[in-house]
Amino acid sequence: MRCLVIALLAAGCSREAPSDCERAVHHVLFDLTAASDSPPADHDKAMQAKIAERTQVLEGIETLTLPVCKREGLTKAQLDCIFAAKLPQDLPALATCPAIVAARPSWLLVGTADGLPPAPSPPPQ
Numbered sequence: 001m002r003c004l005v006i007a008l009l010a011a012g013c014s015r016e017a018p019s020d021c022e023r024a025v026h027h028v029l030f031d032l033t034a035a036s037d038s039p040p041a042d043h044d045k046a047m048q049a050k051i052a053e054r055t056q057v058l059e060g061i062e063t064l065t066l067p068v069c070k071r072e073g074l075t076k077a078q079l080d081c082i083f084a085a086k087l088p089q090d091l092p093a094l095a096t097c098p099a100i101v102a103a104r105p106s107w108l109l110v111g112t113a114d115g116l117p118p119a120p121s122p123p124p125q
Contacts (some may be wrong), residue, residue, distance in 0.1 A: 021069035024082045028108065029058045029065075032088050065107045072105055082108075 017028070074082075077099030085094045094100060095110040 003012050019070070019080055020074050021066055023081060024074055025062055025069055025107070027082060027085075028110075029062055032085055032091060033058075068107045069105060072107075073097060075103070076103065078103070078105065 065072065068112075081097035081100050082096055084097070085091060091110045100110075
């Protein structure tokens with residue numbers, strides 16, 4: 001019986017914590033962009049369907065973005081900039097954060113105060 005309990009505990013603990021990229025990409029896509037138009041829980045079925053569709057689209061974007069983030073990596077300073085943004089209104093400040101300006105991740109398409117995203121650097125050849 002003890003072996004079974006230990007095996008179950010080990011299996012439950014085997015799930016790794018989300019990587020920096022998983023946390024950062026999810027934060028930008030779901031916490032910052034999706035938070036701006038989350039309706040109350042009692043909204044009609046049509047609105048709930050739109051939210052479900054948007055969530056599905058964001059999950060697809062997240063799936064495609066994670067390998068790019070993992071390949072490029074994130075510095076602690078970039079992570080600090082990303083997680084300092086708490087609301088959708090913070091996105092322009094994220095675009096001007098020094099660590100992001102110094103080396104903007106290609107997947108991070110945030111606008112500046114004028115609404116235009118900074119031009120991405122071409123990948124090295």
